[in-house]
Amino acid sequence: MSPTAPPATPAPHSAAAALLDTCLRVETPEGIDLVLRPAGLVPRALAFAIDLGIRAALLLVLYVALGMLGELGMGLGTILLFLVTWWYMVLFEVFNQGRSPGKQLLGLRVIHDDGTPVGWAAALTRNLLRFVDLLPFGYTLGILSCLSHPACKRLGDLAAGTLVVYRDLPASTQQAPAVPAERAPFALGLDEQRAILAFAERQHSLTPARREELAGILADVLKVPAEQAEARLNGIARGLLT
Numbered sequence: 001m002s003p004t005a006p007p008a009t010p011a012p013h014s015a016a017a018a019l020l021d022t023c024l025r026v027e028t029p030e031g032i033d034l035v036l037r038p039a040g041l042v043p044r045a046l047a048f049a050i051d052l053g054i055r056a057a058l059l060l061v062l063y064v065a066l067g068m069l070g071e072l073g074m075g076l077g078t079i080l081l082f083l084v085t086w087w088y089m090v091l092f093e094v095f096n097q098g099r100s101p102g103k104q105l106l107g108l109r110v111i112h113d114d115g116t117p118v119g120w121a122a123a124l125t126r127n128l129l130r131f132v133d134l135l136p137f138g139y140t141l142g143i144l145s146c147l148s149h150p151a152c153k154r155l156g157d158l159a160a161g162t163l164v165v166y167r168d169l170p171a172s173t174q175q176a177p178a179v180p181a182e183r184a185p186f187a188l189g190l191d192e193q194r195a196i197l198a199f200a201e202r203q204h205s206l207t208p209a210r211r212e213e214l215a216g217i218l219a220d221v222l223k224v225p226a227e228q229a230e231a232r233l234n235g236i237a238r239g240l241l242t
């Protein structure tokens with residue numbers, strides 16, 4: 001082994017590679033690799049606010065209609081309040097591919113951690129545990145959980161084994177830049193190879209400043225100046241493909 005590539009070198013590279021993207025790569029039970037983009041706190045909060053508004057409007061209309069029935073209407077209204085509050089999300093997530101109206105408008109969906117569609121057990125668990133996320137007030141625990149978890153999971157998601165992600169995007173046909181192939185300065189693990197290839201193949205969707213920022217994370221590991229890191233990564237990516 002070359003003295004310039006000590007065994008400890010891949011470790012920081014692996015840690016830095018994890019910062020290249022906010023995507024998660026999971027393997028389905030069928031052995032298919034999926035790239036998932038977890039949704040952050042803001043889009044999730046906006047989707048919830050939309051669903052909350054829809055439920056409030058629905059209940060208002062129903063209460064006005066049921067109010068004409070007197071005490072019977074009030075009793076029915078209480079039942080409807082329970083159903084809309086606790087089953088609105090569950091039914092949409094199970095029967096609409098993990099998407100409530102709010103999530104659908106924001107381009108989000110709920111899935112299991114392994115990428116499979118959410119089922120009854122998981123939908124019920126994650127939604128019934130909202131009362132825990134609400135504690136002590138205003139979704140405090142849920143917000144803290146989302147902010148502290150790398151995939152922005154609230155407590156209900158952790159218990160149910162679910163994940164809120166952006167809907168699948170059409171497969172990209174972009175190729176890595178056609179540059180001379182280069183070898184990495186040390187052996188790359190499978191995850192590290194995937195991260196470098198993903199960076200090279202998705203450059204068209206990144207601004208030059210963002211590409212420079214991401215590539216600069218690995219400049220020290222690649223032993224090149226920050227302004228040369230992007231070209232170095234592209235060369236390594238080309239080498240992995242040849």
